[in-house]
Amino acid sequence: MKGAVEFPLDLTELSFRAAGESLVRRTVLPSGVRIVTEQVPGSRSLTIGYWVAVGSRDEQPGHFGSTHFLEHLLFKGTAERSALDIAIAFDAVGGEHNAMTAKEYTCYYAKVQDRDLNMAVEVLTDMITSSLLDPAEFETERGVILEELAMADDDPADVANERFFQAVMGTHPLGRPIGGRPDTIRDATRDAVWEHYRANYRPQDLVVTVAGAVDHDVLVAAVTRSLLQAGWDLGEYAAPVGRRSGTAAVINQGQPVSVVHRPLEQANLLIGVPGLVAADDRRVAMNVLTSIFGGGMSSRLFQEVREKRGLAYSVYAFAPGYSDAGIFGMYAGCTPAKAGQVTEIMLDELHRLAEHGVTANEMKRASGQLSGASALALEDSDTRMSRLGRSEITLGEFVDLDEALRRLALVTADDVQQLAADMVSRPFSVAAVGALEEDAFDAVLSRRTVPQPPS
Structure with a gap:
C-alpha cells in the first residue's frame, strides 16, 4: 500500500x-x-x-x-x-x-x-x-x-x-x-x-x-x-454508527493544582496541558517531541532530573490523544520536599526546548527509537488487532508501518519546536499525591512565562 x-x-x-x-x-x-x-x-x-x-x-x-x-x-x-x-x-x-x-x-x-x-x-x-x-x-x-x-x-x-x-x-x-x-x-x-x-x-x-x-x-x-x-437480526439494514467528531473541543481547565495529601515516602507528580486530538496532523511530531523530551534514558527529562541531579527514579513524558481532545504531560516520582524543585526543572526543560529547539542528533535518536519500537510492537498480534480497532473506531484510516515511517521522516526540528511552544502556551495543571500541600507549587507556576512560537 x-x-x-x-x-x-x-x-x-x-x-x-x-x-x-x-x-x-x-x-x-x-x-x-x-x-x-x-x-x-x-x-x-x-x-x-x-x-x-x-x-x-x-x-x-x-x-x-x-x-x-x-x-x-x-x-x-x-x-x-x-x-x-x-x-x-x-x-x-x-x-x-x-x-x-x-x-x-x-x-x-x-x-x-x-x-x-x-x-x-x-x-x-x-x-x-x-x-x-x-x-x-x-x-x-x-x-x-x-x-x-x-x-x-x-x-x-x-x-x-x-x-x-x-x-x-x-x-x-x-x-x-x-x-x-x-x-x-x-x-x-x-x-x-x-x-x-x-x-x-x-x-x-x-x-x-x-x-x-x-x-x-x-x-x-x-x-x-x-x-x-444468538438471535441478532442481520437481515435488517442499519448503517454503522458514525465516528466521533475529530474537531478539537474547547477545554476549560479544571484546576491549576490538585493535591491529595497522604503520608507517603514519595510524591507522585503529574504536570501537563491539553494536547492534540488523535487525528491531528501533528500527532507524529508530538511522538517525536515526547521521545526527545521524556521518552527514554537519553531523553532530556531523564538526563536532567535523574542522571544529573538524582531527584527521581522514574520520570517521563506522555501524550495520549482522543477523538476531540488530548493531553501532553510529564510524570515524576520524588521526595515530597523536592516536588517544587522537580516541577520547576521539568517546566524549565520544556520551555528551553520551546525556545531553543532540538538538535539533529536528538531528531535522529527519536526517529530510531520510534521506528524501532513500532516495528517491534508489530511482532505481536495483540498490537495489530488493536491497531485495526483504533483504525476503524477512531481514525477512519489504516496506517501501516511503511506509511508510519514515511510520516515520521517528514517531521522537522522546526515542527517539534513549534509544537513545544504551542504546549507551553497552554494552561498548566499539576496533580500530586504525597506528603505535601497545594502551595508547594504556587511559586513555581506563578513564575512561568510564555515564549512565543518560532517564526
Missing part, C-alpha cells in the same frame, strides 16, 4: 496488502457489523477483539461506571454458558481472554491458536449478545468492582493520574474516571446497566478485528453464523 487507506463507513468490501505482505480485509455487513482482519504470513496464532465504541465518556448521569460494570458482567454467564464455562473454554486450549474499558471504547478479546478461532468467536459472541446480567451475579460483581476501586485508591500513581485528568480536562467527559467512583458503583442498579447494555450493544455498534493466522472469509462466516444463532 502507498499512503493511508481510508475506511469509509459506506464501503462494504475492502482489501489491500500492507507492509510485510500482510493482507488486510474489511467487510461491512448490511446490519452494520464491521469485520476487519490482518492476515500475517507465518503466524500460527491470532488475536480477536469484539469492540463497541462506547466508553466512560459516553455515560450519562445515573450511569457513571456502567461501562466498566458491564464489562465485568459479560464474563458472568449467558443462557448457554456459565462464568466457569467461559473460563474453561479458553483455559482448555491454552488461550488468553480478557477485556478493557477505555474512555472511548470497550474491547473483549482473546488470543488463541488458529485452530481455535471458531471457539473464540462462539464464546465472545455469546458474551456480547446474550449476557444475563443475573441479579445475584450483579451484586457479587458490585463487590468485586468496589475492591478493584479500593485497590486503585491504594496506588498513589493511579490516584494522581485520575486527579490529573480531572485537573486538565475540567468538565469534559474525558476527565471522569473510567471505573466510576465508589458512590456511583454502590448506587448503580441492574436496570440502569441493562439499559446501557441494550442501547450500545447492537449490530451497528459492533466491530470485530482479528490479526494473525486468519482467513477473512472463514471469519466472516463464523461471526455471521454465531450472531444469527
